[in-house]
Amino acid sequence: MSIALYFFAGLSAAAALGVLLFRQVLYAALSLLACLLSLAGLYIVMQAEYVAVTQIIIYAGGILVIILFGIMITSRLAGKPMQVSTQYPVIGSLLALLIFCALVLSQPAVTSHTSDFSTNHWQRAGRWLMTEYALAFESAGVLLLICLIGAAVTAIYQRES
Amino acid sequence: MSPVLLYLSFLLFALGVLVVLTKRDAIVVLLGIELILSAAILNAIHFNQQFPDRMDGQLFALFIIVIAVCEAVVGMSIIIRVYRYYHTAVPDQINELNER
Incomplete structure (x- = not known):
């Protein structure tokens, strides 16, 4: 593993x-x-x-x-x-290195847990999606629909005439 | 869990920021944003392992994937539209409103 x-x-x-x-x-x-x-x-x-x-x-x-x-x-x-x-390679690398170091220095202490292998993750995920996260789930669907329509309207081909 | 996953997500985030900052092509900037979101997903799943009886982190990862899909699709359509109009995907060369 x-x-x-x-x-x-x-x-x-x-x-x-x-x-x-x-x-x-x-x-x-x-x-x-x-x-x-x-x-x-x-x-x-x-x-x-x-x-x-x-x-x-x-x-x-x-x-x-x-x-x-x-x-x-x-x-x-x-x-x-x-x-x-590429542009600004030095400033970009310095900034990325700074972010990496800041993340490493501020990392939280993660304790280890060994979860059991017997639980049915698919069943649990489906149940959580349909109960506690139902509103977020439906909102994600509406967001995807809006995004689909918006992308199609934005990228549609129009003749200049 | 081993801290290598945490360091991997730090590395992905820093590389994504570096790609977004230094690349001049808009499509590659989109790739960098995907790297940043992948780091967020990895962190969400990793911290979920602290609470094996909950699934909040994994479902948050699911919703982050949905947001990433929307961002990529809308960004790509905007890039294609801009490319048709200006015949370039380099954001620096789209300077019509720039005072020269």
Whole structure:
């Protein structure tokens, strides 16, 4: 269990580093896909199977497809593969290092609990979603609908004439 | 639980901030925001492990994923719209209202 945890953690950290270091936008997006998939594996190790499956379906299957479509559309208009350049590398790294150090210095003490493997997480998650989190669940659905309509209206193709 | 997960979420957050700050392409900035939200999800699940009889952290992670979906979709549609109009996805080059 611990080996899988370290494996997935290292994989996701390396893939997140790839998002930063790749110069081609397509490679950065595929690196983010690797990072999200290894995070899903990490969630399975942490016994959050519900979130892991949602992560694979929505993040890796939905968001990445949208971003890849965006890269395809924008690079088709330009006619060449998209390269990304960096700006303010020194100030940016200093600020990110500062944030990392501040987070490390202010981390809370996390005590360990070993939860039992016998509990049915799917059943519990469904029950919680339909009882205590019913309002948030329905609001999330309404938010997704609004976002869908808004994105379609924003990105619709209009002829200039 | 081992503190490696906490350090992993710190690293993801810092890398996401770095990507958002230093990259000049709007799509890559979106990727950085996804990294930041992934760090938030990882933290929510990690702190949920302290309370095995509750599921608040995992459900919060679910709602963070929903917010990330909305943000990515709306951001991508705005980028495509801007790209059609200005033929660039670099935010620095969209300076029509800039006084020159």
